[in-house]
Amino acid sequence: MTGASRSVQRVALFGLPGAGKSTAAGLLRRTLAGMDRHVEVIKLAAPLYDVQAAFYARARTRLAEGQQDGELLNFLGSHFRTAAPGLLLEDFAQRAAAAELAGADVLLCDDARPADLDGLRDQGFTLVRVTAPDALRRERKAGRGDRRAGRDDHPTELGGDGVEADLVLDNAGDLPALEEQVVELAKRLPAAPAEQEAAEQVVASLVGLAREVITERYAENRHQIGAVVVTGDGRVFTGIHLEAMVGRASVCAEAVALGQARAAGAGDLMLALAVRHPKPSEERRDIKLVPPCGLCRELLLDYGPRVSTVVQDGDEMRVVPLASLLPHKYVGTKWPTR
Missing domain, CATH: 3.40.140.10 (Cytidine Deaminase, domain 2)
Structure with a gap:
């Protein structure tokens, strides 16, 4: 199979719930798209979201657009990693490669968890920590309107403090302040040839x-x-x-x-x-x-x-x-x- 060589950027954002990973990813996507990059957001926890959707469909109810059941996702995150170790990262790698094949030259993961960061780094992802003052982060988390909130102290959320990030976004201010940081971050992202x-x-x-x-x-x-x-x-x-x-x-x-x-x-x-x-x-x-x-x-x-x-x-x-x-x-x- 033949094709022209091109550079690819892979970026994974991590941080506690409410820190602003999805918001930062949205800003980064818009910034990179403005630089004529083809950006796709790849969810590491897509298998968990699939099971969550199936559960609520079977229960004859629906989650609102963007709404999550944090308690259910906490449980599923632990159970997937116990029952099928490595599945989430393997599934993610396949979808990331398929997205690149389909034309993406920037891959953003906005739901990375500490347990998966080493694996994401092995897959060539730049790790970006998103931080926010604890009180502000909890306020933002409460304002998301999730069906049930996930636990900050759940095992799937712990361990991020010990990870050495490649880059950091401080989400302690307003949206324009975060966007200014994102623009600078976009200029510093490394790229590598697609394989x-x-x-x-x-x-x-x-x-x-x-x-x-x-x-x-x-x-x-x-x-x-x-x-x-x-x-x-x-x-x-x-x-x-x-x-x-x-x-x-x-x-x-x-x-x-x-x-x-x-x-x-x-x-x-x-x-x-x-x-x-x-x-x-x-x-x-x-x-x-x-x-x-x-x-x-x-x-x-x-x-x-x-x-x-x-x-x-x-x-x-x-x-x-x-x-x-x-x-x-x-x-x-x-x-x-x-």
């Missing part, structure tokens, strides 16, 4: 996932195509082709995967790929990478103008802009185009 080998491994992993999905669900004349879509923050969604007795009612695997992503609240489609499972009557039994069909090219570009796909070029897999496979896309009037 081509890592990108190749991510592509191979995504293709492998699509093959696994269709292998498990293949049914002749019903399910033949498996697809994977990746959003800007590195989340991965899968889908399988749905064949109908009336051909026009059939649904492509890419559309199913896209629906999964949209249902999860993802709106920044960045990469899509598909594989085809052979029929029992075919002599060759390998599951091949296939380009999206014309209808899927139209659909995917409607929801991700910057989306790329993976094509087979001889023995090599290449990531190419999907628009290059559909040079004269239809432009309608249903919604504003970007």
Whole structure:
């Protein structure tokens, strides 16, 4: 797989709840975007948030936008690290690599915890401590409106004081004061070349996932195509082709995967790929990478103008802009185009 080399910045913010990690990350994202960087926020605790969302959906209630259940997340954070040590960092590394493959050249983690800081540093992240006076921090935390507040003395929150940060943000003042520090911090962030080998491994992993999905669900004349879509923050969604007795009612695997992503609240489609499972009557039994069909090219570009796909070029897999496979896309009037 080939591609142009580029520099990547990886930044992880840590500090006690209420210190202002998310606020600082938002300011940093805006500042770096103004410097023509493609920034994505990658949540280390995404698996915990997924379980939290599933719990509240099953309980037939919902958390408000941005609201958290701190007590539940405390419990899940401890349990994940006990039941599956290393999972959070491994899952995070995969999503970070996928986000870079999808085009991000700055990755921000705004929910780092002390237990994970060594692992994040090993992954090339610059560690930024966000601090605030304790009384002010507690006031900010109380004002977030969480369903239940997490504990400052919970084991998942302890140990940060002993970590040597690369950079520090003092959030003791107002928002303009914090923004001024963030602007200066953005100028000091180190960058490193993106690793081509890592990108190749991510592509191979995504293709492998699509093959696994269709292998498990293949049914002749019903399910033949498996697809994977990746959003800007590195989340991965899968889908399988749905064949109908009336051909026009059939649904492509890419559309199913896209629906999964949209249902999860993802709106920044960045990469899509598909594989085809052979029929029992075919002599060759390998599951091949296939380009999206014309209808899927139209659909995917409607929801991700910057989306790329993976094509087979001889023995090599290449990531190419999907628009290059559909040079004269239809432009309608249903919604504003970007």
